[in-house]
Amino acid sequence: MRRIATGCSTHSQALYSTFMGLMSNCIFIWYEEDFQRLLQSKKNELAKQGIHYLSDEDVVKTLSRYELALHCRRKTRGVPETTRLLRELIQSFSGEKGRDTLGVPLINSSRMKSIWEAQERHIACIQDLPGISLYTRTGSTKKGGIDLPNFRCVRGSTSLESFHLHLNRFIPGNSKF
Structure with missing residues (x-):
């Protein structure tokens, strides 16, 4: 990402955070059973x-990033779907x-093309x-009468995410991959 x-x-362009959030959504999807459990828990809390009488979409808007990351696992979408998205x-x-309201483009087209x-x-x-x-269960939390597992993910750790960088630095030669 x-x-x-x-x-x-630029990272300060108004659309940058939206772009980054959508990019994450292009790569990852929530495990449906974890998400539905959290959704029901939040509905119970609100009740x-x-x-x-809130729709699922209204309840989803009340979920915080912290709650999603703590109680829901994510998985990648697969190569064809990720590439397309x-x-x-x-x-x-x-x-x-x-472009933002000042006319500043988010994407440098020529640079993005090569990237x-x-x-x-x-x-x-x-x-x-x-x-x-990639997840370890670290405990559980009871919310809205539902026992929600707490998860910790190794994805995003420096050692895992920097694998290609380390390969490029420590293995001499030209890579064809």
Whole structure:
């Protein structure tokens, strides 16, 4: 994500945080059972506060990033879907569509083109390996009458995310990957 983000003209552009959040959504999806458990828990909490008849979309808006990260695991979408979604995201923020109210473009098109050409082939490298769990259950929390597991993920750790950087620095020669 950080490598693709270097194709943005500036990190202070108004659309940058939206772009980064959507990029994360292009790569990851929540485990449905974890998400539904948290959603039901939040509905129960809101009902105890006298707030009833909210749609699922309304309840989702009340979930914090912290709650999602603590109680829900994520998985990668797979190479074809991730590639398609990232390509569509970059296209949707390119040109006039990616300008803020002052007319500053989010994406530097020529730089992003070369970055995407280099990074597209690495999408397979960021996919979760089948049968390998990246989450550890660290406990549980009872919310809204539902026992929610607490998870800790190894994804995002320096050692895991910097693998390609280390390869480039420590293995001499030209890489074809």
